[in-house]
Amino acid sequence: MIHKVQGAVVLSKDAPVTLQTVLVPDPGPGEALVDILTSGVCHTDLHYKQGGISDDFPFLLGHEATGVVSAVGPGVTNVIPGDRVILNWRAVCGTCRACAKGQPQYCFNTANATQKMTLEDGTVLSPALGIGAFIEKTLVAAGQCTKVDDDVDPAAAGLLGCGVMAGLGAAINTGGVKRGDSVAVIGCGGVGSAAIAGAALAGATTVIAVDRDPRKLTKAMTLGATDTVNATDEDAVAAIRALTGGFGADVVIDAVGRPETYKQAFYARDLAGTVVLVGVPTPEMVLELPLLDVFGRGGSLKSSWYGDCLPSRDFPALIDLYKQGRLDLDAFVTERITINDIEAAFTKMGDGSVLRSVVVL
Known part of the structure; x- marks a missing residue:
């Protein structure tokens, strides 16, 4: 089954972000389909828009996200439909030389979904950091899903998916x-x-x-x-x-x-x-x-x-600290916006008026 959903896409270098109909396939082996709840507007998304990371346009932006697993493909055992997850871009392989040394936080062969999301005309999209979360549903490798408690604010929790984890991990x-x-x-x-x-x-x-x-x-x-x-x-x-x-x-x-x-x-x-x-x-x-x-x-x-993080280890531990009141993730959520407000969020990022704008799907 193919899902037709709306996603925030940048078609070419420095082009404005536009809402496009995106075709998202059902998950295949090792993949998970995730209904996005929230996604932070990260400076990395702006780098993609400006062509500062690669020229593999068009990009489906967004990666700092919380969602709910809606379906999984064959062989997936780490999550099931209904799980609340934070998405990550370090789905460790378990077999590369870093993983073999017991240092999976440096995994050199991280996984993304094998199938591609496309525009209606068949144009293949490049999802930001292998995620693409400014969208109603996204397709990722199951290892990119880290299960967390569902009684926390998704807007705050999702920031562990990139920027907040990068900073916390840089220190710790x-x-x-x-x-x-x-x-x-x-x-x-x-x-x-x-x-x-x-x-x-x-x-x-x-x-x-x-x-x-x-x-x-x-x-x-x-x-x-x-x-x-x-x-x-x-x-x-x-x-x-x-x-x-x-x-x-x-x-x-x-x-x-x-x-x-x-x-x-x-x-x-x-x-x-x-x-x-x-x-x-x-x-x-x-x-x-x-x-x-x-x-x-x-x-x-x-x-x-990425703060040298191991998502399966660090995300749940940090969420526990958040729930205990020892880590104020809420303080990083400056505003909650719609998917139509991403361009304005980039402007606010540039003038320093926000820590994070968070898209609520």
């Missing part, structure tokens, strides 16, 4: 923040704000938020920041050092992903400290650092993919 999983650490986060958008929350959750005693937007710095204080630095008014590196006894932070997280901010992170960390890059750079960006400084300062320089 990649950065290894522990009790008593000092942490600085450069860039306090959705991902950076989640990194601040993650650092506080892990027990960091000094959590420094760095941004140019006073609104974001104010919000960061509500999410666990102990100090703020407005990078428009003062030198971020000097300010972070001043707030950490002159030494620099144990962990510095670059949630912007530019050479300038990475250098700030590099020089704002303590000797033998850790730098975590979670902001996504663009292909033309080049970083130059004196090799002697890289050697002499020691420590670790890490990149964080």
